[in-house]
Structures are given as structure tokens and as C-alpha cells.
Amino acid sequence: MAFLDNSGDIILDAVLTDTGRKQMAKGEFSISKFSIGDDEIDYGLYNKDHPSGSAYYDLEILQTPILEAFTQINANINYGLLSYPRQDLLYLPTIKLNEKAGTAATVSSRGVIYIADNSTVIPGTSTTTAKSLEADLGSDKSIINSGDRGSGKFIFIETGIDTPDGSPVGSSTNQSNYILSVDLADNNFLVSYNTSWFDSIQGPDTGSDFSNNTAKSEAILSVTMTDGVASSTSTEVESYASADINGLLNRVYYVNDGNVDLSTTYSAINGPRASFTAISVTLSDNIAQSDYESFGRLAQTQGGTQTYDYIDSILYVKGASTQVTLQLPVRIIKISA
Numbered sequence: 001m002a003f004l005d006n007s008g009d010i011i012l013d014a015v016l017t018d019t020g021r022k023q024m025a026k027g028e029f030s031i032s033k034f035s036i037g038d039d040e041i042d043y044g045l046y047n048k049d050h051p052s053g054s055a056y057y058d059l060e061i062l063q064t065p066i067l068e069a070f071t072q073i074n075a076n077i078n079y080g081l082l083s084y085p086r087q088d089l090l091y092l093p094t095i096k097l098n099e100k101a102g103t104a105a106t107v108s109s110r111g112v113i114y115i116a117d118n119s120t121v122i123p124g125t126s127t128t129t130a131k132s133l134e135a136d137l138g139s140d141k142s143i144i145n146s147g148d149r150g151s152g153k154f155i156f157i158e159t160g161i162d163t164p165d166g167s168p169v170g171s172s173t174n175q176s177n178y179i180l181s182v183d184l185a186d187n188n189f190l191v192s193y194n195t196s197w198f199d200s201i202q203g204p205d206t207g208s209d210f211s212n213n214t215a216k217s218e219a220i221l222s223v224t225m226t227d228g229v230a231s232s233t234s235t236e237v238e239s240y241a242s243a244d245i246n247g248l249l250n251r252v253y254y255v256n257d258g259n260v261d262l263s264t265t266y267s268a269i270n271g272p273r274a275s276f277t278a279i280s281v282t283l284s285d286n287i288a289q290s291d292y293e294s295f296g297r298l299a300q301t302q303g304g305t306q307t308y309d310y311i312d313s314i315l316y317v318k319g320a321s322t323q324v325t326l327q328l329p330v331r332i333i334k335i336s337a
Helices: 017-025 129-137 172-178 289-295
Strands: 095-097 113-114 141-145 155-158 189-192 198-202 208-211 220-222 225-228 227-231 240-244 274-285 295-301 305-317 323-337
Touching: 095 323, 113 129, 113 155, 129 141, 129 323, 155 305, 189 274, 198 240, 240 274, 274 305, 274 323, 289 295, 289 305
Parallel strands: 113 141, 113 323
Antiparallel strands: 095 155, 155 274, 189 240, 189 305, 198 225, 198 274, 208 220, 227 240, 295 305, 305 323
């Protein structure tokens, strides 16, 4: 990997990917779309208070070296820029993990959400991985049971306009004006997962609900999980596949109680909310002990004395309409043999 010195001039370094070269060799190459990324740019370098005037506001950004282009798919662009056909968008939604509501799973102090493989137990007992891990962590808030479609924990995700000062507020009117009227609500989410470790992805059915239309303005999270639908969308990541799951309208709205917005007690979004979804997973039956040895770690403690084997992985979540993305670190874990 190398950087190209642009010395104040904008340089576009472009190469064909390996696939593009094959198409060109066959005489079938044509450009139908291109992607742009700004991974190298630190927008904090923009200095609108520069003493020499506006010509110098973005000088440091313009002089930032850019990465040399590579031929591999997605080798340079990790966070691509997005294209929206509308020209009247005042705000764009973000995507956040909700760790506040109901049975939503939380990220552990180790920075992961645990996926418990309960196929093994502590020798001589009936204690499963999930129960043992709950005792070691002091809580079950970060633990999801593989294949659980019932009332257990799940990963809960929200999208919406999240602002530090909560302006505009998350009212139904602002949801209509800033989200629904400009088509920024995701009716589906794409979840990409490593097929070596995961057999399937579950998401909420269309009857699931997240709302605070109650007498005490408390939010109610009611989710029934159903299998996601396999997607033909290319993940461009080796051994990964994708599944489509439902996204539903977030009906948690602003409630003013003494200048305090009560809705943020349950929601991770501080502003007009768009969609929500939930994720649970089913582990593959083909994960062998040798996989834990080759791709994970063995006989590790997680806050107690019991030892576990685990494999770390990433789930990628993308809004089908907005293209907002979220990476979720998960830890597949089982009691050591």
C-alpha cells in the first residue's frame, strides 16, 4: 500500500479491478456505475477560522495524500460515499445499536456480544454455556442463545436523525417531514454473516412493534423473530452471505417532561426516528473443535474461573434504502471441553 502525493492538486488514481480486466479482455467492459470514498480525509482539518482567509480553509484537506488504487474489489473503499437522487435532503439518518430497550442485547465490557453455543455443558452438570457465562459476567444482557426465536435477547438496531442537542425533536410530525416524506425509512435491512460460523439469520416479523403510546409514555418493544430471506447481493467478502430481514417504522416519539425527553430513556436516537430491526442468529452445526483452534482462542476465562473456547466474527448490517451501515462484533463461545 502506498500514498500518492497530490501537493495541493486533486489527483484521481483509477485502475480496473481484476474482474474489470477480465471483462475488458472479453470485449464486454462498460462502466455503468462508480464508487467514491473519502477514507483518507480528516474533515476536522477544515479550518474556517484560518487567519489568511477562505482560500486556506480546506488547504490541509486538499494536500492530504491519497491511497494508491488497487485492483482488488473494495480494496481501498471501506466507507464509500452515497448517492441520493433527491436534492432537498436536510438531514441524513444514522444507524445505532440500541442497548436500552426491553430484551435488547448490550455490548459486553470486552466489546462484543456473545453468541452462546449451548451444545456443550460443564462436565458433570447440566449448566450450559449461556448459564455459565451469565454467572461469570454477572448478567445475561450481553448473551444471545443460538437459534433462539422466543423471548430471549436479540440485537436491536434503530435508524434516525441523531443530533447532540436533540433538535429537531423526535416527534411524529418531524418523522413525517424529515424521514417519511423523503423516503429515508428502511423497510428492509441486509445482514451479512460468515457462513463458516452461522447457518441463518433471524429478524422481526411484520407484526413486531416499538412504540411509546402508553399512559406513562413507556416504550413497549414487542418482537417475534422469523428467518431472514437469503439474498443474492454480493458481499465482496470471502465466506460471507447475506440475508434480508424486515425493517419496521419506529413509533417511539418525543415526550417532554420538564424539558427532558423521556423517549431517549428507551431509544438510542436523539431526534426523529426512522426504522428499527432486530437480529438473532443460528450457529452452524459444522463448527469443529479444530475451527476454534485455528480461528479462535482456547481455554479463556471471561471474568470468572470457567474456561471457554471462542471465535470472534463480525455481522454487517445495511439499510436497504438509506445504505446506512453498522458493524457488530460478536463472539461465538462455548464451554471448553
